[in-house]
Every structure is written in structure tokens, then in C-alpha cells.
Amino acid sequence: MNLVCLDLEGVLVPEIWIAVAEKTGRPELRRTTRDEPDYDKLMRYRLELLDKHGITLPHIQEVIGSLRPLEGALEFMTWLRARTQVIILSDTFEQFAAPLMKQLGWPTLLCHELIVAPTGRITGYQLRMADQKRRAVEALRGLNYHIVAAGDSHNDLSMLLAANHGILFRPTDAFAAANPTLPVTRDHAALRKEIEKVLK
């Protein structure tokens, strides 16, 4: 039986931190896992910046609420969820993802959690577990699922390699070149085609 695991940012919705950087006028927040593969290092850097500039959770949620899924993503998800089971694996946080998940019709999302003070100040974050995308794929394979996974960057790699079939979606040229065994797709129509090809 099939189950598709999808990365969220860059595949279904925009990169949240880049949007926050743009709307808050803080270009230093543009760094993503594409730039800094060490996720914990990246997060500590981000939270320090937020603190320094007094940017609270309500500010960020306002920005996220103004984002829309990527063009074609909603239609893609509508097709995929009628075709097979889907779980989104993301290194974002429940508090950030909610307004976007609502727009996508609440697919199941496994991710992390922010620690937030009553003032709205983000005091820290709780990674549910290290390398959670890969671990989720392994757990689902352990439940006898045939896993197809799609993602765009460094933090998806172990998930893509742990799946029965991994697919790259809009990777950088360097990332695609470094992982020549993974097929590359550039839009949701191509991703759909590639998924269809490997579903059992």
C-alpha cells in the first residue's frame, strides 16, 4: 500500500522565513536550510535575530496568514489525497504552519513546536526528534507502507533516501548534481507524473 511523504516549504507553500524576512525588512532572516544545513544552528540564529528586533509570534503569524500555497499546490494536493494517503513532513513548527495547513484543507503534518512566552516572545523551540523526516519514513515503512517522498533541500535528503522512491522538487542545481540518483521535477504536473510512475 502506498503513502506519499511531502516536504512543506518549497513544495506546497513558500519558504516561511524568507517571507518573514521580506515583510519585516530583516534580510538576515532569509537564511534557510539551503544555506545552513545545520538546523539547530540556523534556528538559534533566527531566534536571536527575532529577539534583537522585538519580533514576536503574533507578528510572524500575521505574515504567515498573508501567504498563499504555491501556484498549483492546492490542485496537486486535491488530486494526491484522492489518489493515495499523504503525510507532510516538515521542519517547521505547528504554530507557524496552521494558517497554511488550513488553506490546504488540513492534511496531516508531522513537524516541531515553538516555545512561546505569554507575551508572544518566542523563547525557544522543541525539535520533536532529530532527523524526524527519515525516522517517520522508516516508521511508516515498518507499517508495511510503500513510501514515495518528495522534497527540495538538505533537510529532505535522509527522508528521500529512506523512502522506496525519492523525488526532488525544484532543487538547486548543486543539490540535484550532488544526488544524481533522485529524479528532478520542476512543477507540480511533473511531480504528479513522477509519483504516478512509482505508485504500486
Add this chain to the structure above:
Amino acid sequence: MNLVCLDLEGVLVPEIWIAVAEKTGRPELRRTTRDEPDYDKLMRYRLELLDKHGITLPHIQEVIGSLRPLEGALEFMTWLRARTQVIILSDTFEQFAAPLMKQLGWPTLLCHELIVAPTGRITGYQLRMADQKRRAVEALRGLNYHIVAAGDSHNDLSMLLAANHGILFRPTDAFAAANPTLPVTRDHAALRKEIEKVLK
């Protein structure tokens, strides 16, 4: 982080086989896991009956397409999916569940698969794995989720006991009496209240 696992039939939608029994005028198909805890035995009995009476998958899908979620189930799911992550664990089959999952907005469903001949005759079934509800709860706990599970009958028991919190929904009096540690709820408002109480 929280994740809620729900049984499908009897909690969100009617018992599919009972509906099939009624609409096909075959009362022998009314047997469910409430009557026969051995699921494999029950399924072999059902498939033999279908064969004997020439009832094919398209017939059954027509019946299932005419069913609606239980009263209050859609509102309950809308609330729950905005509140936390949800996965449905059912011993039904993807081919049966689809028309009802569509009405519920395609929540993630882990279940089993029928083997169907090109004629529409159901030739067999493939259990993805034995005791899959419990195994799914254990796998999700292994991913550091705090699991709340709700179900109504025999095939839910190992899932309810493996969860951090198990909740009975409309159990028979005998089943409730046999499992006195599990709180009993009788409608979706009570189930919602019980879930809220134990979410972290």
C-alpha cells in the same frame, strides 16, 4: 506534541458492512467485529457470502456512496484537525473508505486493501499487517508523539491500551464493563471534551 488516532466506523461513519447488509437485503452480512473478534474469520465469512450472492465491488461502492458521516462527525473532525494532528486507523479497505473519506475532507487513513478481479469480484483482501492499529500507535509514540486514541470495539482495544490515553466511543455495555480503565463517551461533544482534557 499531540496526535489523535481515531477509529472510523462507529466513530465517524456508520458500520459499512451493516449498511451493505441492509441495502442488499442480506442480513447475514450484519456480523461485525463486535460479534466476531477474529477479523480474518469474519472477512472470509463476508467474502464467501458476497461471492455466493454475486455482490461485486461496484455494488458495494454504490451503497457506500449513499452513506453519510455520523451526525456531528464532520463538525467534530473540523474542530479536531484545526486543534491538533489526526490519523484515522481502521480495519476497513481503501476501496470501501474513499467515498466517505472524501466527505470528511480526506483525513489521513491507515487501513487495508481489497484484491479485486477486473470483473469487480472481490477475490480476497490484504491485511497490511496484523494488529495494525496498535502497531501504528507504537510507531507514532516512537516518533515522540503523545497519542490520544478513540474507538468503539474489540479491534480498537490494543490501540486504546497502547495510546497515552484511550477513550471509548459508544461501546456496548459489556465492552465498557470489560475495560473499566477507559473513559466512555456517548456523543461527539463528550468525545471532544474528553480529548481536550488529555491533550498536552
